[in-house]
Amino acid sequence: MENMERKLYEAAMAGSVNTLLELRQQDPLIVERPTVNCLSETPLHVAALLGHEDFAKEILRQKPRIAEELDSRKSSALHIASQKGYVGIVKALLQVIPDKCSDTDVDGRNPLHLAAMRGHIDVLEELARAKPDAASARLIWGETILHLCVKHNQLEALKFLLENMGDSELLNAKDDYGMTILHLAVADKQIEAIKLLTTSTAIEVNAVTANGFTAWDILAQSKRDTKDWDIGELLRRAGAISAQDLQLPANELAVIQTNSVTSHENNQKHEGYYLRGF
Template identity: 25%
Template structure:
C-alpha cells in the first residue's frame, strides 16, 4: 500500500461506508493512508464527503487537518468538493464546509488544476449561498486578495465567474471588495461576461458600482511596459520598493534602539543644559537668586557680581558664543532622531498612540527650548527648522500609505483604499493615470522571481 501510487485501502472502504470508528482507528495506526488516492483519484476524506458521511469527514479532518488539503482528481481538495456539493438548500453541507475551514484555515488558498480557488468552484456549481459564506470567511480572515484576486487558466477572477454563471448574491458581496475592471485572457471584464451570458441581475449590480466594459479600459501589459522608456514615476516606484524591501525587522529594531538613545540624550540636554539655568527669585526679594550651578556662578562672578541679575529665571547660564554651537547641534540631533523613529515605527492603527506620544514629546521639547534659549535669530531658526522637519516627516508618512495602496495589491489594513483607487481611475486617461500605471508595472517587474 505504501509503494502503490493508487490503491484502494481499508480506510477508503471505511470512509465510503461512513464507519467512523474503523476509519479513525486505521488513521491512528497508519496516518499515511489518509493521503492515499484510490483508482478513481480520490482520498478517503473525498469519499466520506461524496457519500454524505459528514460526521466521518469532520472527525477525520480533525484527526489530521492536512487531509483537507489533499488534492484528488483534477486537483480538487475535499474543501472544494464540499463547496461544490453545498447547495442553496443544503444547510448541513455548508455547516461541514464551515467546520473544515475552521479546522484548516490555510486550505482556502488552495487551487485545483485549472487554478481555480474554492470560490471559483462554488460559483461554477452555482452555489450562491456558499459563495456568500466563503466571502464572509475571507473578510474575517483578511484573505480577500489572496483568494478573490486569483485568476484561473482563462484569466477569470471570482468576479468574472460570478458574472458568467449568474450569482447575484455572491457578486453583490464581491464587488465591494475587489477591483471591478480586471481583464481576463480574452480581454473581457466582468461586465462584458455578464452581458455576454445575459446575467441581468449581475450586470445591474456591476453597472451600479461603476464597472466598465473592456472597450473603455486601456491596460498596459507588462510586456508592453518593458518596451517603453523609463520615466520619473518609475524611479519613484523603484526607490519606494527598495526602501521597504531592505528595511528588515532586525534592521528596524537596531535603528529604533539607536534613535531612541539619541532622543533621550538630546531631550535631557534641553532639560538640564550645561551650566544650568537661572533660578527663580527668592520669596520676599526683588532680585533674582544666583545660579545654582557652580561653573556658571563662578563665570558670572568673574564678569561682575551684578551680571546675573540681568537675566530671566529659567534662561540658560551658558554664554551665547557657546550656545550658538551647542543648541543647534542638540536640537537637530533630536529632530532628526525623531524623524527616523517616525519613519521606522509602523503606521498601523495599533501604533497610533505611540505616534501621538511622539507628537507631545516634540511639543514639550520645543517649549522647553523656547523657555531656556536666548532670544536671537539662531533661536528662531532652530525652532522653526525642527518644527518643519518633524511636521514634514509626518506628512511624508501619511503619503506613504496612499502610494502603497496604488502599487501593492495584497491584504493589509488599507487594502480597501487600493480597490477604490483602481476602480476610480481604471480606464481614465491623463498624465496621472499613466504615471500610476507605469509605477505599478515597475513594482511588478521588481517583484519578479
C-alpha cells in the same frame, strides 16, 4: 485470506462494526494487510463513501494509518467523506490526519475543494479549522476554491469562505484564462452571487480577462434574458464599465464612471435592458 478480505469489505458496505470485531478475533492481522482489490479502496474508503460513521471510527481505532492510504484516484478517505458531506467521519479522520487537508487527488483537488463544490458548510468549517492554508491552494487551471463555488453554484459555500477567509488577493484571483469569480458569476447569470460580490466585497468590478473583457462586456455579449436588467443594475451601481472605456484618458474615464453610477438612461430601452455598445 481472500475470503476474509471479501467479508471485511462486505462488513464495510453494511457498516457492521460487530462483523468487523468478529473478523478481527478470527484474524488479528486482517486490518493490517495491504489492500488488494482492483480499485485499491480500503474498507475505510467504503465506509467514508457510504457514511458508515461507527464503522469508520472503529477501523481507525484499530489501524489509524489506514487514513493515509489512497485509492486509484489518489483520494484518501478524507477526500471522499468531505465530498459526500459526512461531517462525523471528517472529524474522526482529522483527529488522526489533521495535516492531510492539503493533499490533492488526481484532479488536483483537496478535501476543501470537494466540500466547497458540494456546498457542505459544516465540513468546510472543520477542514478550514484544521488547515486554513488549504483553502488558498490553486487547482490545475489556476482556479481557486472561490471559482469552484461559483462554477458549481454554491452560494452559501461562497458566503462562508468570503466571510471567514478575509483574503482580498484570493477574492480577485484570476484563473489561467484571466477569469475572476465575478466574470464567472456574470457569465452564468448568478444574480445572488453578483449581488453579494458587488455589494459586500472589495471585488475589482473592472478586472479584465485574458481575452480583454470586463464583467460588463461579458454581460453585453451574452444571450439576452430576463435577468439582464437586474445584473446590469448591480454592475452599474458598482461602477462597472467596458474594457474599451478603460482605455480612455483618466478625465474621460472619470466622467463615464460617474455617469455609470448616477444614471442608467443610456443603458435602457423600453422593450428590455441593453448595454452600451450593442
